[in-house]
Amino acid sequence: MDFANFLIQLLNSVQYGLLLFMLAAGLTLIFGIMGVVNLAHGSFYMLGAYLAWSLSSATGSLTVAILLGTVLSVAFGLLLEVVLFRHFYHRDHLDQVLLTFGLIYIFEEMRSILWGDDVHGVKVPDLLAASIPLTDNLSYPVYRLFMSAVCVLLAIGLYLLISRTRLGMKIRAGAFNRDMTEALGVNIKLIHATVFAMGVGLATIAGMIASPISSVYPNMGSQVLIMCFVVVVIGGIGSVRGALIAALLVGLVDTFGKVLLPQVAGMLVYMLMAAVLLWKPEGLFKQ
Amino acid sequence: MSAKAHLETLPRGLQVALALAFVALAAFPFMASDFYLQMVGKMMILAIFAMSLDLLQGVTGLVSLGHAAFFGLAGYALAFLTPASEPASLWWTLPASVAASALAALVIGFFVVRTHGIYFIMVTMAFAQMVFYLFFDNKVLGGSDGLYINFKPDAGLFDLDNKLVFYYFTLAMLSVVYLFLRRLLFSPFGRALAGIRVNEHRMRAMGFGTFGYKLAAFTLAGGLAGLAGYLWGAQTGFVNPELMGFHMSAHAIMMVILGGMGNFAGAIVGAFAFEFLLDEFKALPSIGSFNAGKHWQLWMGLFIVGIVILAPRGLLGLLERVLRRKDRDA
Numbered sequence: 092m093d094f095a096n097f098l099i100q101l102l103n104s105v106q107y108g109l110l111l112f113m114l115a116a117g118l119t120l121i122f123g124i125m126g127v128v129n130l131a132h133g134s135f136y137m138l139g140a141y142l143a144w145s146l147s148s149a150t151g152s153l154t155v156a157i158l159l160g161t162v163l164s165v166a167f168g169l170l171l172e173v174v175l176f177r178h179f180y181h182r183d184h185l186d187q188v189l190l191t192f193g194l195i196y197i198f199e200e201m202r203s204i205l206w207g208d209d210v211h212g213v214k215v216p217d218l219l220a221a222s223i224p225l226t227d228n229l230s231y232p233v234y235r236l237f238m239s240a241v242c243v244l245l246a247i248g249l250y251l252l253i254s255r256t257r258l259g260m261k262i263r264a265g266a267f268n269r270d271m272t273e274a275l276g277v278n279i280k281l282i283h284a285t286v287f288a289m290g291v292g293l294a295t296i297a298g299m300i301a302s303p304i305s306s307v308y309p310n311m312g313s314q315v316l317i318m319c320f321v322v323v324v325i326g327g328i329g330s331v332r333g334a335l336i337a338a339l340l341v342g343l344v345d346t347f348g349k350v351l352l353p354q355v356a357g358m359l360v361y362m363l364m365a366a367v368l369l370w371k372p373e374g375l376f377k378q
Numbered sequence: 379m380s381a382k383a384h385l386e387t388l389p390r391g392l393q394v395a396l397a398l399a400f401v402a403l404a405a406f407p408f409m410a411s412d413f414y415l416q417m418v419g420k421m422m423i424l425a426i427f428a429m430s431l432d433l434l435q436g437v438t439g440l441v442s443l444g445h446a447a448f449f450g451l452a453g454y455a456l457a458f459l460t461p462a463s464e465p466a467s468l469w470w471t472l473p474a475s476v477a478a479s480a481l482a483a484l485v486i487g488f489f490v491v492r493t494h495g496i497y498f499i500m501v502t503m504a505f506a507q508m509v510f511y512l513f514f515d516n517k518v519l520g521g522s523d524g525l526y527i528n529f530k531p532d533a534g535l536f537d538l539d540n541k542l543v544f545y546y547f548t549l550a551m552l553s554v555v556y557l558f559l560r561r562l563l564f565s566p567f568g569r570a571l572a573g574i575r576v577n578e579h580r581m582r583a584m585g586f587g588t589f590g591y592k593l594a595a596f597t598l599a600g601g602l603a604g605l606a607g608y609l610w611g612a613q614t615g616f617v618n619p620e621l622m623g624f625h626m627s628a629h630a631i632m633m634v635i636l637g638g639m640g641n642f643a644g645a646i647v648g649a650f651a652f653e654f655l656l657d658e659f660k661a662l663p664s665i666g667s668f669n670a671g672k673h674w675q676l677w678m679g680l681f682i683v684g685i686v687i688l689a690p691r692g693l694l695g696l697l698e699r700v701l702r703r704k705d706r707d708a
Contacts, residue, residue, distance in 0.1 A: 189686045192628045196679030320500040357515045361508035
């Protein structure tokens, strides 16, 4: 593998890792703070992609679609939290698994009824449609760099929100000791709703910005969900920092695995997970 | 969680109902067409699968979201062991296939049973997905299309090609597995597993090596799931990666929940009820331009959400509550 090729693979793996992080961050926060297993998290990714497709074809602009889609998805997240998830924080994990599995079916069919079962493409905005030439015949699309930049910005934003703001302080307090936080006068229900909606928002944004390169198709949430599980297991439940490092690690292993060891590429990530489990059963950054 | 699983000891009324159900199953071929025979056969196979999961989920308190991997593996084992032009003997392919599943469960279990709670759920799912992609991605292993099993296993003494014989063979397997698991539930091993469900720390403090117990349960459950998968492969003559998929695992969890878990009888009831509903939903007619049957996942999803909210103890739990109310009224 020459240098240009290596660079492309490296950029791809970072981009994939950052995208996984956007999903896994929400998942791990929802696990860590509310103690809920959310199998339907991948559905939000799919929802995002379909929103990007339908809104951008309606408005003619992916930017408008992403802004509008973010608002819609956060509202949807709040609604779901208030109507369903709120009542499952104290239930058995088993009930949560079933609830969210049922939701996958419901979301999948709603998608099928609303948008059909066809595969769609989303056009890259003109401004970002260029490619940067690396050698005579290799180049790297600007849009992928843009995606990574958006993810990095959101990751920094998330970090600042959690570690530097008053809301973040309440979130951390709520995760550490729910009852005590509530006794101190913090509206924990509001915090939970905020975290949940934030998780949904992040997953949907990931789906929206990924839609131009991944295309939009049914069941696109399932595979990404399982990858996110692997990321969360490796990183340690509840740890956003762990999720970031694990996501980048998974991105590297998956991307380079496909190039260097294509026969076993599908299994490499799981082997990585098995190795981490043997070494640290609670993940790398267990809180 | 109470020390006793719900309905761990079955009330007399339910025992009678189960005995009657067994008689009904035995008599069923005399009044049903081949189509329904096949359908009920499939339900019985899934009931074995659901019972094997109940050993983990209801008895030991381990929620596995990857149990279908072991179900599918044995089906694939049968597909590989059956030559292209002649049947293979039941007497060695059955033990070999079950052993393959049990071995896979032993290896995967070695990694997963050291985790707890949410981790266990996610890790079982991830490993099952690994097995799924191993078969899905490799043409040698059948790829995404799966494999055909051209011949039913040759049993020597009886002819499994005969639908009636196969039906009774499945029924016998179902009964043997049920009786075995009920017996196991009240053995020292079963009591230890139930103890782990109630309080694993205390079990460890009392000197039980819970890792070994959980691994043994995981392996046994994997092997029994393999038995079901073997029968599935033999009945349908076809295996594909979907059998090991995440939906199949989730369906099994649903079957166990639906019937009522921790007593194996519930798993059987749940498997029958779930499969019946699935067929009903898929057969829904079109309303105008809206094809209700094509969107069966919507109804199933709503049904699952409804059950979780309204009847978390399952159908047997519901039935028992009704029976008890009658007792009180009388």
